[in-house]
Amino acid sequence: MTSPGLNFHRERADGFPGRDLLAAMVATLEELYAGRGRRPGPGATPAEMAPPVGVFLVGYDDERPVACGGVRRLEPGVAEIKRMYVVPDARGRGIARALLTALEEAARELGYERVRLDTGPRQPHARALYESVGYTEVPDYNANPYAAFWGGKAL
Numbered sequence: 001m002t003s004p005g006l007n008f009h010r011e012r013a014d015g016f017p018g019r020d021l022l023a024a025m026v027a028t029l030e031e032l033y034a035g036r037g038r039r040p041g042p043g044a045t046p047a048e049m050a051p052p053v054g055v056f057l058v059g060y061d062d063e064r065p066v067a068c069g070g071v072r073r074l075e076p077g078v079a080e081i082k083r084m085y086v087v088p089d090a091r092g093r094g095i096a097r098a099l100l101t102a103l104e105e106a107a108r109e110l111g112y113e114r115v116r117l118d119t120g121p122r123q124p125h126a127r128a129l130y131e132s133v134g135y136t137e138v139p140d141y142n143a144n145p146y147a148a149f150w151g152g153k154a155l
């Protein structure tokens with residue numbers, strides 16, 4: 001169950017606490033996929049995850065930042081959900097699901113009709129979450145060398 005104090009704020013990915021959450025996410029991915037730092041997958045810049053075509057959300061459990069994620073434009077009508085991360089001690093409480101819902105709603109508000117995302121083979125919980133809320137497999141759209149699942153969903 002998510003905390004009753006959980007809420008999401010639109011913030012800058014390169015501001016505090018977004019940059020710290022993103023640094024923790026990158027460190028986690030480096031642990032999962034050794035060598036990722038030398039050959040990173042497709043990125044998303046703070047500018048891409050900012051208005052008018054994107055958004056970056058920080059999730060707070062009461063006053064504590066516990067999650068983040070962004071939306072960026074891929075093509076007209078299609079956005080990509082990027083950089084979803086939940087701090088380790090807040091996992092297993094539905095925060096990732098709530099974050100994904102908030103990101104989809106933000107994409108809808110920006111006028112997108114479809115969203116895409118990807119995840120790697122060492123992140124089976126992420127794939128299970130995405131599929132449980134209606135993401136279906138789509139062809140590789142971003143050449144991410146660490147992805148094993150590319151998903152899409154109509155909003």
